[in-house]
Amino acid sequence: MNTKTQDNAYLNMDLLRFTTAGSVDDGKSTLIGRLLYDSKSIFEDQMEAIEESSRNKGDDYTNLALLTDGLSAEREQGITIDVAYRYFSTPNRKFIIADTPGHTQYTRNMVTGASTANLAIILVDARQGVIEQTCRHSFIASLLGIKHIVLCVNKMDLVDYSEEAFQKVIAQYKEFSSKLDVPDVHYIPISALYGDNVVNKSEKMDWYGGATLLYTLENVQVNSDFNHVDSRFPVQWVTRPQSKEFPDYRGYSGRVAGGVFKPGDEVMALPSGFTSKVTRIHNYTEDLEEAFQPMSVTMTLEDDIDISRGDMIVKPDNQPNIGQDIDLMVCWLNKQELQPGGKYTIKHTTKEVRCIVKEVKYKVNINTLHRVEGDSKIGLNDIGRIQIRTTEPLFYDSYKKNRSTGSLIIVDEFTNNTVGAGMII
């Protein structure tokens, strides 16, 4: 991208992806509607459409929750059944919301939404406090590597905006979440229905000195969530124009999955192990001084070594794990259970290989986080630890270290469906 134009204010916006979770009726749709409405992201024609729907349904107020209702089947049943994506922005940041529904198939949906999110908003009803679902949502967020959780204690209007009620919920949550691996947790008392502390500061909760939800979303630092240390470049596409203009050009295209690459860097290609030097990194005609996660670039090397899609370019002094026996946490996404001993296709970075499920080590009770040893039945919405053996070596890192080189999907070879999501241990 042309660097000159970066002086324009709108090009200084960054991007935050977040997911929202809560059990049914905690007020998730109302909250998202409120965020969109109060941040002035709703257009008149959208507003008119939901005002009309509300009237047709006989509601005496405009139901902001309708803003986020997508498909007609859901409109009829009044439920949300699939991950939906919403967009809004403030002057400094663009937001992508992965809105995950709270009914059945919940785990599957939340895992999907969380896989690309930097932050999770978890809603609890102030009257109920932390419930089983809250624990489950938080566990999934932490399992999927989300580093920032905002616990929104909603419906504060129904507990007289009481500080005591809020503190009680926080205390419960802190006790539970100490078992999780989430470095940054925020607590905010809100009323999604009336808008307290969502975009505007509440006048009814003087005792709360913290930030509003929107302010928190705008200011949380997410850039460090990328890995800028361990250089990984999965080759996605080999560019060989063989044209008059570029007769001998050979470039490796892909998206940087970790670390930083610069022209002049010594690199190594996997699996061959050959080393060479980066001669040029470019995006279209623009030469780049460096490439880092998550840039899509094309790289040329000094030597003509054989590299194809699925290979990985790394630094000789910092190599990923290379192996065929892989331990992972898996979240199962399909009605048909995981078959121990079964064969599947997996997609990992730009590589596609086959694998066999060697062993189911344990299943996790996602409400208590306890391991259920000896239970090898991994069905829809279950999470467990398994070991697979692949037909070819993978070049991987632990998911904790790198969300790109540590994640994979499992594909059923008969239905072609994506049936499992794997996080390498």
Added chain:
Amino acid sequence: MKSYKLNHIQQLESEAILIMREVAAQFEKPVLLFSGGKDSICMAHLAKKAFYPGKIPFPFLHVDTGHNFAETIEFRDQLAEKLGIEMIVASVQDSIDQGKVKEEKGPRASRNGLQINTLLEALEKNKFDAAFGGARRDEEKARAKERFFSHRDEFGQWDPKNQRPELWNLFNGRKDFGEHFRVFPLSNWTEMDVWQYIAAENIDIPSLYFSHQREVFKRDGSYLAKADVIQNFDDELIEEKTVRFRTIGDITCTGAVLSEAASLEEIIQEVAAARVTERGGRADDKRSESAMEERKKQGYF
């Protein structure tokens, strides 16, 4: 420590390029559905960047309803020449002439519904197994749940209840014979992002998007362009106005907005201040609340 940072437009570009390369690698015969609008023009630009210095490794397909603005067709042909790609044109008029579909009659006649047939036939005839579309999730409620890689059965239909989960940036394009995918590289872009990208990258777009004088008439609250293919009601008054278009589709259903915005900067300011969605001006979406979803299920873009 140095901060490695990409702004939102750079992140969206990187994501779209990733998806384009993934499709080129995973499918045998991809095609880019070119509508002539700004979204498909952005896709063409991204495709050029993704494969440079190689050529774009797939042709473009334009479903021509015969009700396009003249400017759209001219722009399309120039772009194809500049990029050196093959532009396949599938004509709705041909489908009508061959008796495969029946034309609507009267002042409100639209060829929108007829496109589906022509599109599916062109995909099948050319054995395309993946078709890029410029749709964005922010455009319409029914699109909010669309995947980047959207699976279509052998009838070209979309089943909203049976979509494949899509995690991280791992895209599963496996399919059975006869099935195909629609792929939406701009899924995460908003109207504003598209305009900002066009400005940042200096992308050429048709003159229709900029303010100009045009003969228009008012119908159902929006301005439509006067055109030979539109039959007017007796009480519809043709007047000359200063307008521009926010989206470009068929001349029969694309609403113009009164606007003085003659440059990209002015358009961006106007979009930022807009109080109506860009599809708000499209007569085809107003037919019913679930209009878009119905059309999508049948295989509409």
